[in-house]
Amino acid sequence: MPLQHVVEDAVRAAIAEDRSFGDLLPQLMDASRSVSPAEMSAALPRLAEGIAEAPPNLGGWLAVLSGAWIENGADPAPAGPALVHRITEVTAAALAFGDAWERAADGKPPPDMQEEQPSQEVFGTVAPVLGDGAVTAMMAWFALPQYTMAGCTLLQKAPDVRAAIDDRDFRVRAAEQAARHLAQMDHYQTLLRVLDGERLLVLDRAGRTGWTVTIGGIGDNFQLHVLLGGALIGRPGGLPGDRPAPEIVACFLDADVPPGPPIVSSPWNLVDAHGEWIWNEGVPADIPAVNGTRVVVIDPPSYDRTFPAGRRFPLMPATLRVEGMHLPDDLAGWWPHIKAATR
Structure with missing residues (x-):
């Protein structure tokens, strides 16, 4: 039938x-x-x-x-x-x-x-x-x-x-x-609460540069953390450090996680525009907006932080796309709104 x-x-x-x-x-x-x-x-x-x-x-x-x-x-x-x-x-x-x-x-x-x-x-x-x-x-x-x-x-x-x-x-x-x-x-x-097609402003406090990125399907800030590392570390005009291996980044996008799973090292601290930590256990929707845009500030890591590779929601593919880079002069109007880290 x-x-x-x-x-x-x-x-x-x-x-x-x-x-x-x-x-x-x-x-x-x-x-x-x-x-x-x-x-x-x-x-x-x-x-x-x-x-x-x-x-x-x-x-x-x-x-x-x-x-x-x-x-x-x-x-x-x-x-x-x-x-x-x-x-x-x-x-x-x-x-x-x-x-x-x-x-x-x-x-x-x-x-x-x-x-x-x-x-x-x-x-x-x-x-x-x-x-x-x-x-x-x-x-x-x-x-x-x-x-x-x-x-x-x-x-x-x-x-x-x-x-x-x-x-x-x-x-x-x-x-x-x-x-x-x-x-x-x-x-x-x-x-x-998952954000789709959401633009974030990512600021490097040390270099005074920044990037606009568009995210979708990201289930927690562990995932955001790694995808930002994969997108920004080592690219022209990007951030210094050890970029996560492509197969690790893929685990946070849409690939199956290898047996183990592999352990990921965090390259930095993420804080919001008010200087409060962006906890990895939270979600991108927790990040407060300034003038209608959620702001992520990159600071040096305060301690060694590791966590297993993989997505909180394995059926949900994620995206993170770099839309453009902002030089220090482009961001002059933003920094007065950005507080120092509170810890």
Whole structure:
């Protein structure tokens, strides 16, 4: 049977909460194993409708399937907005469950959303607080890991979806709150904050020169650190030092990490325009802007810093492109806004 027919049957059953969904889901999974990415892409819009409209406990399975299709080459664009929106809805309902549990459970920890299942006892605990919304909230609580898994795959593979996210701050705040219940939500909120097509001004304090670079798909500042080294060290008019080997730089762009993994040495300290350290554990979106531009200042390293090669999000390719170099005279108006390092 063509994939689109199986998808249609499964989505209808999920939206109607029909018992046949339990039999149709394995059929849909089996059908997905033998089709091309083009066929999955063609069926993904209808799957996205099921994700948006089905109750959380059933839509979560469709979300997992969408993530698997996207990882295997399906075009993420048709499902992206619906999945991001639905994750926010499910997150809000799960947070309502968590709040109700804290109010009603007399100090008992909430059920483990990954190890336990909905039950009459769980429902009975939150129902006095949530009333008619108790069932949906309970189902959202236990389905949140499925949606989060799918969302993390989507956002790693779909820069256009990342760039088009609306109400980003609201979605990030909801994910941050949910991360205290589900650790993977921290990955999801980080992916929501990934910068794509973002220009940074990189300043060398010692040489008073600088560069404009454009970044995309960078998951943390370890990655930014190495990609700046690969782009700026040893180039004409660039920075002195030992440039990371090309195969190391590739691990931070889009290549698989060799066994080990290799250990990278940091060539410098990065600080922001206010003189505060840019922590490698943070993300480029943490870097504050001056006059609308995020500023990175390069200082000599204060101690030997090493870390393993590789990307925090292995499915997400990164880019860092040098747009141009700025000589000292070009930057005369910038340095009055740049503070000395605070440590």
